[in-house]
Amino acid sequence: MENVRIAPVVGPEIESGFIRIEGDTIVEVGRGRPAAPPEGGDHERIDGSGCLATPGLVNTHHHLYQWASQGLAQDATLFEWLVSLYQVWAAMDAEVVHGAATAGLGWLALSGCTTSSDHHYVFPKGRGDLFGAEVEAARAVGIRFHPARGSMDRGQSQGGLPPDVVVEKLDEILDATQEAIDTYHDPSFSSKLRVAVAPCSPFSVSAELMTEAASLARAANVRLHTHLAETLDEDEHCMEQFGMRPVDYMEKLGWLGSDVWFAHAVHLSDGDIEKFARTGTGSAHCPSSNGRLGAGIARVSEMLARGANVGLGVDGNASSELTTMAGEMRQALLFQRARYGPTALTARQALETATLGGARNLGRQDELGSLERGKLADIALWRVDGAFGSAVTDPVCQLVFGTRQPPLARLLVGGETVVEDDELRTVPQDAAGRAGADAHRRLLRLASEQGFSAAKEVHA
Numbered sequence: 001m002e003n004v005r006i007a008p009v010v011g012p013e014i015e016s017g018f019i020r021i022e023g024d025t026i027v028e029v030g031r032g033r034p035a036a037p038p039e040g041g042d043h044e045r046i047d048g049s050g051c052l053a054t055p056g057l058v059n060t061h062h063h064l065y066q067w068a069s070q071g072l073a074q075d076a077t078l079f080e081w082l083v084s085l086y087q088v089w090a091a092m093d094a095e096v097v098h099g100a101a102t103a104g105l106g107w108l109a110l111s112g113c114t115t116s117s118d119h120h121y122v123f124p125k126g127r128g129d130l131f132g133a134e135v136e137a138a139r140a141v142g143i144r145f146h147p148a149r150g151s152m153d154r155g156q157s158q159g160g161l162p163p164d165v166v167v168e169k170l171d172e173i174l175d176a177t178q179e180a181i182d183t184y185h186d187p188s189f190s191s192k193l194r195v196a197v198a199p200c201s202p203f204s205v206s207a208e209l210m211t212e213a214a215s216l217a218r219a220a221n222v223r224l225h226t227h228l229a230e231t232l233d234e235d236e237h238c239m240e241q242f243g244m245r246p247v248d249y250m251e252k253l254g255w256l257g258s259d260v261w262f263a264h265a266v267h268l269s270d271g272d273i274e275k276f277a278r279t280g281t282g283s284a285h286c287p288s289s290n291g292r293l294g295a296g297i298a299r300v301s302e303m304l305a306r307g308a309n310v311g312l313g314v315d316g317n318a319s320s321e322l323t324t325m326a327g328e329m330r331q332a333l334l335f336q337r338a339r340y341g342p343t344a345l346t347a348r349q350a351l352e353t354a355t356l357g358g359a360r361n362l363g364r365q366d367e368l369g370s371l372e373r374g375k376l377a378d379i380a381l382w383r384v385d386g387a388f389g390s391a392v393t394d395p396v397c398q399l400v401f402g403t404r405q406p407p408l409a410r411l412l413v414g415g416e417t418v419v420e421d422d423e424l425r426t427v428p429q430d431a432a433g434r435a436g437a438d439a440h441r442r443l444l445r446l447a448s449e450q451g452f453s454a455a456k457e458v459h460a
Helices: 064-069 078-089 094-110 130-141 170-184 207-220 232-242 246-252 270-279 287-292 300-305 325-340 347-361 395-401 429-449
Strands: 002-006 014-022 025-031 051-055 057-059 113-120 144-151 196-199 224-228 260-264 282-285 310-312 379-383 408-413 416-420
Touching: 051 057, 051 347, 051 395, 057 310, 057 325, 057 347, 064 078, 064 094, 064 113, 064 130, 064 429, 078 232, 078 429, 094 113, 094 130, 094 416, 094 429, 113 130, 113 224, 113 347, 113 408, 130 144, 130 170, 144 170, 170 196, 170 207, 196 207, 207 224, 224 246, 232 246, 246 270, 270 300, 282 347, 287 325, 300 310, 300 325, 300 347, 310 325, 310 347, 325 347, 325 395, 347 395
Parallel strands: 002 051, 057 113, 113 144, 144 196, 196 224, 224 260, 260 282, 282 310
Antiparallel strands: 002 014, 014 025, 051 379, 379 408, 408 416
16 A cells, blocks of 8 residues: 555654555555565555545444344433333344344444444344354454443343343353353454453343353453443432442442443543543443433543543444444544533544554454554555545544545455445445345334334334
8 A cells, every 4th residue: 555644543644655564464654655565476556645544443332233223212311212122122033133233334344444343232032143143244244343242131120121021041141151252252363253241231230240241251361341321320220229330330340450341431420530540441432322312421531631541432323323433533522522622632532542442442452453563454545635525634634523434445454355445345235235224124023023113112
């Protein structure tokens, strides 16, 4: 890749330079033109004229199955939204999950994302291999995948939020989680598939599951993830049920540490932020979802200033319809400036949260998140010379500030092309989109057969 503007995230930006890749790894990043490749062999030169190269974006919180339930409960709070949609999700099967994941991951790739986590925590009985279905979709789309085996064991009969029909028993959860790790987790440097352990949330999971899940994850040397401090309702629930606020409850259960990242973390106290920074606990900021559900604005600027790591997450598309990873950089920047003023978050800080911050959340900062020698060749090549966009002379500003992302000239995952000229190259793009639409129709039909009226809930 040559003749390209480079925003490496770590180190100075390069006005015109090159990135040399061997196999799946970056072997050189430099200014000017690269040396001629050796004679023989299969070498491809990518002309990056008019383009900006950034690390591939890293999505650190998602619910891919929710692609199939977009547009419902449009005016609800988080708890109202969940109570409504649990009834729909209880009807999902492996076919729904595969179609939703194919569309959702394709959509992420088209927005510059090369690595995505996914938090799947609803496992209705007798509905097929839901976890395996999303793994299969990720392999086809071709981006790196960090599925988190989620779970819920605390239904309404035990003081939790979800209906009992969508919760599992503790032993079943632990066995299934261990099986997912044994079957799919690849700890290698170039891994495209790593599994995390992810009980859903303090209001849907028992203390025993949280502690047992942490022990299981640490014995297997995999990471821990859950939702935390998303809404004030959650604060109230934790105070009523446990006599303490969410972060204090997590600390009591052994859930703070450098192997943990939380989704949302909107309602943190000064002491909570200090605990995150001191323990190396990460968070996934999901501004569009937090805004859509009226949850609030996370204290991202303060967290970064105090040394706590923050990555970005799209969250499930049922609470952030058609949201893109590139778009979340802009949302994060604008939310912080709306709360703290115009210097709260810069375009380059937003880019870092979407790349290196996300890599740190996933424990892959040595492999991903910046364009450096020795890191994996996960690269987004943005065309910033368009007739309209070229009026913005700072390409990082164009990428982050614009409501419409620059076209993707190329998206590389380990040096392999996933997107070229704004078109998926690994799976047929139109077919991926249709798979998502089919999954939506199938899910609502299955839910209707179980007595749920989707039409009634659209504007709940």
